[in-house]
Amino acid sequence: MPSSHMPGEVDGRADAPSKHLIGLQALRGAAALMVLLHHLVEEENAQLAQRLIPHGLGVGWVGVDLFFVLSGFIIFTTAAKAKSGMPVAAAFFSARFFRVFPAYWVATSLQLLLVAVIGAGLSGEGGHNLVRSLFLLPQGETQPILAAGWTLVHEILFYAIVGFLLILPKKFLAPGLFLWGASTIFAHISGFSRSNDFAITFYNPLNNEFLLGATIALILQKFSRPKNGFPIIVGGTVLLLIGIFVFYAFNGFEAEASTANWLRLALIGCPAGFIVAGVASLSTNECKFIVPTGAWFGDFSYSLYLIQKPIIVVGALLAAKLPGIVENLVFLTVAPSLAVLVAFLLYHFVEKPTHKLGQRVSAFIRN
Numbered sequence: 001m002p003s004s005h006m007p008g009e010v011d012g013r014a015d016a017p018s019k020h021l022i023g024l025q026a027l028r029g030a031a032a033l034m035v036l037l038h039h040l041v042e043e044e045n046a047q048l049a050q051r052l053i054p055h056g057l058g059v060g061w062v063g064v065d066l067f068f069v070l071s072g073f074i075i076f077t078t079a080a081k082a083k084s085g086m087p088v089a090a091a092f093f094s095a096r097f098f099r100v101f102p103a104y105w106v107a108t109s110l111q112l113l114l115v116a117v118i119g120a121g122l123s124g125e126g127g128h129n130l131v132r133s134l135f136l137l138p139q140g141e142t143q144p145i146l147a148a149g150w151t152l153v154h155e156i157l158f159y160a161i162v163g164f165l166l167i168l169p170k171k172f173l174a175p176g177l178f179l180w181g182a183s184t185i186f187a188h189i190s191g192f193s194r195s196n197d198f199a200i201t202f203y204n205p206l207n208n209e210f211l212l213g214a215t216i217a218l219i220l221q222k223f224s225r226p227k228n229g230f231p232i233i234v235g236g237t238v239l240l241l242i243g244i245f246v247f248y249a250f251n252g253f254e255a256e257a258s259t260a261n262w263l264r265l266a267l268i269g270c271p272a273g274f275i276v277a278g279v280a281s282l283s284t285n286e287c288k289f290i291v292p293t294g295a296w297f298g299d300f301s302y303s304l305y306l307i308q309k310p311i312i313v314v315g316a317l318l319a320a321k322l323p324g325i326v327e328n329l330v331f332l333t334v335a336p337s338l339a340v341l342v343a344f345l346l347y348h349f350v351e352k353p354t355h356k357l358g359q360r361v362s363a364f365i366r367n
Contacts, residue, residue: 022295023229023279023287024070029297031070032304034063036336039312044331047316052328059244064151065209065264065272067305071155072213073276079162079173080221089166091362096159098358100136100152103351107306108134108146114310118317140197147309153201158210174218181211188262205261209269216277229281236274243267300347304339307346311339 038060041053082088131137133144136156143150165176184203187193193203226232247267297304315335319327 023282024074024276025298026287026294027066027276027279027298028070028301029294029299031063031066032297032301032308034060034066035305036060036308036312036339038063039309040332040336043312043316043335044328047313047320048327048331049320050325050328052325052332062240062244062268062272065206065268066275067151068154068206068209069213069216069269069272069276071158072210072215073217073280074213075158075162075210076173076177076214076217077221079166080170080217082166084166084168084170084173086167087366089163091366092163092166093159094365095358095362096156096163098354098361100156102354103303103306103346104136104146104149104152105134106346106350107303107310108144108149110307111146111310114314118314138197138201140200146306148306154204154207154210157201158207174214177211177214181208184208205265206269208265209272212269212273213276216273216280220277220280226278226281229278229286232278232281233275234278236271236276236278239274240268240271243271300343300351303346303351304343307343308339311335311342315339 037053038058041055041058041060044051044053045055045058079092082092129137129139129142130145132139133146133149136144136149136153138153138157144153161177161180162173165173168176184193184205184207187199187203188205193199244267247263250263312335315331315338319331319335321327322330
């Protein structure tokens, strides 16, 4: 997700990366690959006659929860260091716009092109609103044209709230965010959370994963960091595996949407918080144990997250025309490789240049 880009910038300035944040870049890469694996399992099951990937590996969707917690952690960490006021808020919105939308629009355009050429299997559930899809405005239970956009709708909402709070004195930042989190509880009790498209998004329990990340950042700012983050990572991973098992045992995805999201927050989001806290506590020396490839994937994880689903769907549709197990072998090698290649190109030629442009525009606004 875009908000956890390293180094962080809230008001348009690129800060030197903290030694405690370096490992989070690798975690972003791991989360993106987890979601990629989920889509591979999903499309192999849906489009191909045989299965080679164990169905259990489809739990890579939990990478989204890691992204949300990471986003909350990074944005709060950098927002807490920034000044407050209208120029800072305007610079923040500018930086976020250039960080999110150019790459998203290119990926959406590719999706529309593929729908026009291939059609079946790419158009999703239908009922998309083009304007709302392009500008990531709430559509209730309907996903944007680009399926990955549903998470970005929540990201944009989070940015909007943080940006508004940056206008106010700094002391309102944390209380304002936690007031939002508390409002989701009362909205669900009253039933107002399902009253309209905006309410469905604004009061979605999964938004509390951003606040979980912000809480972790606040705790690590106020207190000394753990001397060793690895036990926290291991403990969080164990809790995550247990949470996944319990979530499926309660048929989480078969439950009513709001109930499923509360379950997901408790069973998946909270363990993800421990993992993020552990990685954020790693020192520079401890981060040396992290495979550098993970950080490399982290650099273009946003582009990979955007583009992977349409590429994988097309790969499955084309591979399905091949005989026997050949279809699986071709799909499982070509589709992810092509997704990584296209994502790298999207990052290099769109995401990275427009991100730098956004930094310059934001610096101009701030000054």
